[in-house]
Amino acid sequence: MIAASVRSWSAWSPGLDDSSAWRDWSTDPRELASGGRPDASFLPAMLRRRCGSLARIMLTTAFDCVDADEIAEVNTVFASRHGNINESIELLDRLAEEKPLSPTKFSHTVHNAQAGLFSIAAQNRLPSSSLAAQEDTFACGYLEALTLLERYPDRKVLLVIADVPPAPTFAAMIEEPAGSYGLALLLGVADGEDSLEFGISAASDPGESRAPVWPDAIEFLRWYLCGEPALALGQGRCSWHWKRSGATGT
Amino acid sequence: MGMINALGSGAEEIWPRLLTGDQSGFGVRDDLARGASLIVGEIQTPLPQIPGKLERYACRNNAILLAALEQIEKPISDVLSRFGRDRIAVVIGTSTSGVSDAEAAIRHQHQTGELTKSFHYNQLEFGGPASFVADCVGTAGPTYAISTACSSGARALATARSLLALGICDAVIAGAADSLCGLTANGFSSLQVVSDKITNPYSLNRNGMTLGEGAALFLCTRDSEGIQLAGVGESTEAHHMSAPDPEGRGAEQAMRSALSDARIGGEAIRYVNLHGTGTPLNDSMEGAAVARMFPDSPPANTAPKCSSTKSLVGHTLGAAGAIEAGFCWLTLRNADADGMDLIPHVFDGVRDPEIRTPPLVTPGMRVPCGPVMTNSFGFGGNNCTLILDREFP
Numbered sequence: 001m002i003a004a005s006v007r008s009w010s011a012w013s014p015g016l017d018d019s020s021a022w023r024d025w026s027t028d029p030r031e032l033a034s035g036g037r038p039d040a041s042f043l044p045a046m047l048r049r050r051c052g053s054l055a056r057i058m059l060t061t062a063f064d065c066v067d068a069d070e071i072a073e074v075n076t077v078f079a080s081r082h083g084n085i086n087e088s089i090e091l092l093d094r095l096a097e098e099k100p101l102s103p104t105k106f107s108h109t110v111h112n113a114q115a116g117l118f119s120i121a122a123q124n125r126l127p128s129s130s131l132a133a134q135e136d137t138f139a140c141g142y143l144e145a146l147t148l149l150e151r152y153p154d155r156k157v158l159l160v161i162a163d164v165p166p167a168p169t170f171a172a173m174i175e176e177p178a179g180s181y182g183l184a185l186l187l188g189v190a191d192g193e194d195s196l197e198f199g200i201s202a203a204s205d206p207g208e209s210r211a212p213v214w215p216d217a218i219e220f221l222r223w224y225l226c227g228e229p230a231l232a233l234g235q236g237r238c239s240w241h242w243k244r245s246g247a248t249g250t
Numbered sequence: 251m252g253m254i255n256a257l258g259s260g261a262e263e264i265w266p267r268l269l270t271g272d273q274s275g276f277g278v279r280d281d282l283a284r285g286a287s288l289i290v291g292e293i294q295t296p297l298p299q300i301p302g303k304l305e306r307y308a309c310r311n312n313a314i315l316l317a318a319l320e321q322i323e324k325p326i327s328d329v330l331s332r333f334g335r336d337r338i339a340v341v342i343g344t345s346t347s348g349v350s351d352a353e354a355a356i357r358h359q360h361q362t363g364e365l366t367k368s369f370h371y372n373q374l375e376f377g378g379p380a381s382f383v384a385d386c387v388g389t390a391g392p393t394y395a396i397s398t399a400c401s402s403g404a405r406a407l408a409t410a411r412s413l414l415a416l417g418i419c420d421a422v423i424a425g426a427a428d429s430l431c432g433l434t435a436n437g438f439s440s441l442q443v444v445s446d447k448i449t450n451p452y453s454l455n456r457n458g459m460t461l462g463e464g465a466a467l468f469l470c471t472r473d474s475e476g477i478q479l480a481g482v483g484e485s486t487e488a489h490h491m492s493a494p495d496p497e498g499r500g501a502e503q504a505m506r507s508a509l510s511d512a513r514i515g516g517e518a519i520r521y522v523n524l525h526g527t528g529t530p531l532n533d534s535m536e537g538a539a540v541a542r543m544f545p546d547s548p549p550a551n552t553a554p555k556c557s558s559t560k561s562l563v564g565h566t567l568g569a570a571g572a573i574e575a576g577f578c579w580l581t582l583r584n585a586d587a588d589g590m591d592l593i594p595h596v597f598d599g600v601r602d603p604e605i606r607t608p609p610l611v612t613p614g615m616r617v618p619c620g621p622v623m624t625n626s627f628g629f630g631g632n633n634c635t636l637i638l639d640r641e642f643p
Contacts, residue, residue, distance in 0.1 A: 002416055002417075002418065050491075081375065081377060082375065083376060083397070085374070085375070088349070088433070089352075089356070091433060091437075092349070092352060092353055092356045092432075092433065093356060093360070095284075095353060095356075095357075095432050095433065095436060096353075096356050096357045096359070096360040097360065098284060100284065100436070100440065101433075101436045101437055101440045102440065103437070103440040103441040103442075103492070104491075106433075106436075106437030106438075106440055106441065107437070107441065107491045107492035107629055108491065109433075109437075110345060110397070110398075110399045110628075110629045110630055111345070111376050111397030111398070111399075112397060112398040112399055112628070112629070112630040112632055113491065113629075113630055115398070115486070115630055115632065116486075116491050116629070116630025116631055116632070117491070119486040119487065119488045119630070119631055120488050120489070120490075120491075120631075122488070123488045124486065124488055125485055125486050125487065125488050125500065125503070126485070126486065127484035127485065127486070128398070128484075128486045128632060129396060129398060129405055129409070130396070130397055130398050130632075131376075131394050131395060131396050131397065132375065132376035132377040132394065132395045132397060133377045133380065133381075133392075133393065133394035133395065134372075134375065134377040134378070134381055136392075136393070136394070137377065137394075139392075140392055140393075140394035143392055143394075143413075143418065144394070144396075144409065146412075146416060146418075147408075147409050147412035147413060147416065148412075150412045150415050150416050151408075151412055151482065151511075166371070169359075169365065170371045170374075173370055173371040173372075174371050174372070199418075200336070200391065200392065200418060201336075202336045202390065203390065237384060237389075237390040237391075237393060238336060238390050238391065238392070
């Protein structure tokens with residue numbers, strides 16, 4: 001198992017925009033809503049105009065999670081299954097209509113566009129990774145954050161995971177829990193009592209697991225807030241495990 | 251290492267063509283960018299068929315990946331039996347994933363109201379290629395895609411090394427694949443960074459990049475024998491979404507961190523595979539950064555020889571970091587006791603007096619054996635430099 005500790009967190013979903021709302025939700029969890037986006041009024045207007053829904057969710061949770069004097073001093077990981085897929089599909093629609101592409105829109109469809117906008121907004125010049133892993137995007141994002149702690153143990157890692165569902169035609173081709181959401185976790189090397197241990201095991205019997213009702217990242221948050229000793233996630237190739245330091249069993 | 255690009259498929263085919271500065275992989279496509287003919291580095295080798303059970307991943311990008319994967323099937327099957335499927339991770343860089351097939355599907359939708367029958371969302375999403383590789387060979391460890399534009403492939407290798415160091419797995423299939431598509435062809439054309447001739451890096455006459463496609467895949471383990479990923483350097487720019495800092499500070503930071511991670515000084519580096527896209531801005535900022543990193547003053551003249559290989563295979567975007575790490579890997583693998591052959595820098599030979607031009611590799615050049623470096627700089631200001639090294643005979 002690999003230990004790390006959560007130094008702070010922040011999350012967003014429509015109607016759930018502060019920590020007390022999430023604490024209430026964690027005692028009575030229900031499906032997340034889609035649509036809507038944070039106002040991101042802390043961003044300069046010029047930059048905010050270039051931020052779509054996903055960027056607003058990611059930057060809002062990122063800036064809520066980390067103190068202003070520390071935001072340029074953390075390594076970052078941005079995880080999203082779908083990224084800016086709806087914006088990319090809009091560009092593909094334009095190509096099908098033989099229309100020209102906007103260079104600005106094109107440069108904002110890269111998967112690390114949110115990371116780039118964050119870097120500019122936070123004036124952060126430190127290592128940053130962006131990833132996607134289908135239904136395992138949260139667990140792999142957490143693991144990627146651990147790889148940055150491995151390379152740079154002296155610097156905390158801000159993990160930001162968020163998704164906005166793809167347009168219905170495409171969403172119909174995959175199975176996943178509903179909802180737009182974002183979660184930011186500030187992770188540091190383990191500091192005793194408060195740390196979480198992370199590990200991987202072979203996939204559990206598919207008959208035993210039920211399809212998740214909300215995204216894995218939010219299930220992690222629910223678990224983290226509720227104080228249960230252990231969490232297992234994963235519907236696919238392998239199972240992902242978190243355990244509170246000192247907790248017994250799996 | 252398995253590899254495919256415009257110069258061929260497999261190291262045995264590609265390496266001699268690199269050494270002779272072969273530009274025969276470039277051709278013209280009229281159908282990629284709206285209203286323009288583009289010179290591109292397109293794969294000519296026939297691509298393998300995607301297995302029927304993985305039909306939902308059947309797109310050109312994954313076929314390119316499969317061509318590279320087939321070249322390392324034997325060592326993969328060895329690690330599968332040695333470590334078990336749960337202990338093998340897959341990390342694949344990509345910036346396009348299967349967008350070229352999605353373009354065809356959406357064009358069909360505009361004409362008929364429905365997407366093509368063969369299209370599946372798994373072909374388009376960024377995480378698809380990694381899952382495709384894992385399902386092809388039957389691995390069950392962590393499986394994910396890194397997508398940081400043109401540094402994706404380099405970052406995938408950096409992640410692989412850390413996953414091994416963390417002990418979360420015992421082997422990683424790591425690399426990258428990208429394919430030519432209308433989105434990148436039109437997108438980069440709209441940014442006015444595509445050359446109307448074969449890209450001409452570091453020339454006075456350079457006027458942009460030439461797009462390419464390809465894949466490179468490495469099987470990475472903790473074995474201390476063989477070629478090592480000795481250094482990783484990373485930085486972001488906090489500058490602009492689609493243009494680097496003109497002074498090259500982010501590029502310099504990436505190179506400096508890689509040297510520090512490898513615990514060597516700049517004078518140890520024997521060769522640098524430049525990012526060298528052939529755009530006016532990239533070459534001037536990278537040239538300046540390389541000049542600051544590797545001062546080339548007589549009598550020592552310790553600065554490494556440099557080349558951009560984008561005038562041989564094109565800019566393969568998300569795959570470039572892995573493909574160019576592959577070129578560095580081949581440079582080291584083919585070294586002998588007397589030295590190593592370097593891949594020449596192919597351009598029109600007209601230097602730009604306004605920029606700092608690094609010492610360029612000329613055809614037939616050999617240097618003493620030593621570590622080599624490769625630079626990858628991406629959109630969103632994401633930079634990654636890798637250093638590869640080995641024990642020499």
